[in-house]
Amino acid sequence: MSKPKTELQQLAEQYIELYHRYSGNSDSLDKQAFKKMLDEQFPDTDESPLKKQKRDQLFKEADISKDGKLSFVEVGHLIAKFIAETHDKLHK
Numbered sequence: 001m002s003k004p005k006t007e008l009q010q011l012a013e014q015y016i017e018l019y020h021r022y023s024g025n026s027d028s029l030d031k032q033a034f035k036k037m038l039d040e041q042f043p044d045t046d047e048s049p050l051k052k053q054k055r056d057q058l059f060k061e062a063d064i065s066k067d068g069k070l071s072f073v074e075v076g077h078l079i080a081k082f083i084a085e086t087h088d089k090l091h092k
């Protein structure tokens, strides 16, 4: 019998599963997949007319390798930034 997974192991698996839901077989997110992820995972944000521009900018910033798509690690950096910002807000 295997040991129960720790909370961090479960979080990692959830993130991997989430990433693959949007990346599909390509194992990277193009701009369209990235926007779909934002729409579904952050439904309350980006309500302003700047929505599209913000997303394009976010995509550009996240695309560290500048290859026009987001790798698993690049999306991971973005999520880490989001978690850090959420953490900061909790301390205010």
Ligand SMILES: [Ca+2]
Binding pocket: 062, 063, 064, 065, 066, 067, 068, 069, 070, 071, 074
């Ligand atoms: Ca990239």
